[in-house]
Amino acid sequence: MKVYDIIAKKRDCKVLPKEEIDFMVQGYTRGTIPDYQMSAFLMAVFIRGMNSRETSDLTVSMLHSGEIVDLSGIKGFKVDKHSTGGVGDTTTLVLAPLVASCGVPLAKMSGRGLGHTGGTLDKLESFPGFKVEIPKKKFMENVNKYGIAVVGQTADIAPADKKIYALRDVTATVNSIPLIAASIMSKKLAAGSDGIVLDVKTGIGAFMQKLPDSVRLAKAMIEIGKMNGKKMNAVISDMDQPLGDAVGNMLEVREAILTLMGEKKGNLLEICLTLGSLMLAQAGRCRKTSEGRVLLLSQIKNGKALLKMKEFIKAQGGETKAIDNPDRLLCAKTVSAVKSKKDGFITRCDSLKVGKASFILGAGRETKDDVIDLAAGVLLEHRIGDRVKKGEVLARIYTNRTKPLKEAEALVLEAFEFGAKKKVSKLIHKIL
Numbered sequence: 001m002k003v004y005d006i007i008a009k010k011r012d013c014k015v016l017p018k019e020e021i022d023f024m025v026q027g028y029t030r031g032t033i034p035d036y037q038m039s040a041f042l043m044a045v046f047i048r049g050m051n052s053r054e055t056s057d058l059t060v061s062m063l064h065s066g067e068i069v070d071l072s073g074i075k076g077f078k079v080d081k082h083s084t085g086g087v088g089d090t091t092t093l094v095l096a097p098l099v100a101s102c103g104v105p106l107a108k109m110s111g112r113g114l115g116h117t118g119g120t121l122d123k124l125e126s127f128p129g130f131k132v133e134i135p136k137k138k139f140m141e142n143v144n145k146y147g148i149a150v151v152g153q154t155a156d157i158a159p160a161d162k163k164i165y166a167l168r169d170v171t172a173t174v175n176s177i178p179l180i181a182a183s184i185m186s187k188k189l190a191a192g193s194d195g196i197v198l199d200v201k202t203g204i205g206a207f208m209q210k211l212p213d214s215v216r217l218a219k220a221m222i223e224i225g226k227m228n229g230k231k232m233n234a235v236i237s238d239m240d241q242p243l244g245d246a247v248g249n250m251l252e253v254r255e256a257i258l259t260l261m262g263e264k265k266g267n268l269l270e271i272c273l274t275l276g277s278l279m280l281a282q283a284g285r286c287r288k289t290s291e292g293r294v295l296l297l298s299q300i301k302n303g304k305a306l307l308k309m310k311e312f313i314k315a316q317g318g319e320t321k322a323i324d325n326p327d328r329l330l331c332a333k334t335v336s337a338v339k340s341k342k343d344g345f346i347t348r349c350d351s352l353k354v355g356k357a358s359f360i361l362g363a364g365r366e367t368k369d370d371v372i373d374l375a376a377g378v379l380l381e382h383r384i385g386d387r388v389k390k391g392e393v394l395a396r397i398y399t400n401r402t403k404p405l406k407e408a409e410a411l412v413l414e415a416f417e418f419g420a421k422k423k424v425s426k427l428i429h430k431i432l
Helices: 003-011 018-030 035-048 052-063 091-100 120-124 136-146 159-169 177-190 211-227 249-261 267-282 289-301 304-315 351-363 405-415
Strands: 079-083 106-110 148-152 195-202 231-238 334-339 344-349 377-380 393-399 416-419 428-431
Touching: 003 018, 003 035, 018 035, 018 052, 018 159, 035 159, 035 177, 052 159, 052 177, 052 211, 079 091, 079 106, 079 177, 079 267, 091 106, 091 120, 091 148, 091 249, 091 267, 091 289, 091 304, 106 136, 120 148, 120 249, 136 148, 136 304, 148 304, 159 177, 177 211, 195 211, 195 267, 211 231, 211 428, 231 267, 249 267, 249 289, 249 304, 249 377, 267 289, 267 428, 289 304, 334 405, 351 377, 351 393, 351 405, 393 405, 405 416
Parallel strands: 079 195, 106 148, 195 231
Antiparallel strands: 231 428, 334 393, 344 416, 377 393
């Protein structure tokens, strides 16, 4: 096989066999195919696309470039969840203990965040002492004993994806549905769970801003999962405004705790009930998602979901005092109120601008080596559809940096738009 011929075939819109796709992926991972040829291949895929079989073959080749986690030592049907990212997306911190409290094991590998706020691992480190890296044996023991463990993804998981993504990032080939789907699913399949529920965001603060593109991506990933023996579901959820009221690591952890306490309602709880009921149905814990929803709500009401969070955090070395008193997490030195300059109904709460404000306050990182401020972020007091008066507090800013305060306040204020009529926002667009 010759790299030139494979590139030319895809350029000419021809379907590639598995062997040629594998030749490209493994050759580039080993270093026998240079950047310039792989760049040409990726651009050909970007322009010409791939069918479902090609996309699955690409995924499997990337999957087999590294370690595949064997979870057979964990009892029961193992579930996992993946979100395509967003602003104020605290889902894992609520969903994982909630589902585990129902007797369905969740063994999850997560990452650190780049951009607006930290990732799941950063948020979990809001609990002093929490270990995101534990031995594999301990990981399996924790899931068997407590039904839950969340650890960092190792460099041995789908190394081809890491190398290919770095090239996509500098060759304008990131926004390709086959390449995105293969990137996500190669890591999810390598993580070893039996069922996967995808939370695919759509809207201004999402990677895919248009609903049809989000649906196409979700369908592509579902198809890959099914072709590789996994139970699959996807939820297309809104990211035109932040998912939760909190945007920032400790602030989001606090909101997750309040949600598991039953003291916080809203979109974060709703998305967790939707995703969680699908997970329970996949695992056979309930026949219908409506039954799963009732079970999940009962675990919040009876306190078992919160207790599961405590067990999970403690099992990985974390201090649990904040779970009993979540206001301990409001620990930034400076708190500033952003007040409305208008009367009316909120018709827009731009998640991207709120995310950028959180980032410049110190809650996010631009490179993987940046140090984030876990206490920094934005706490929304109002959302789309609320009626506010001039001078009423729209949001509160938390930071240990005084220099970017005015810029962050301006961004938050710009995020809000007002109208004379109430606007109703839709959280769940589709369930696949």
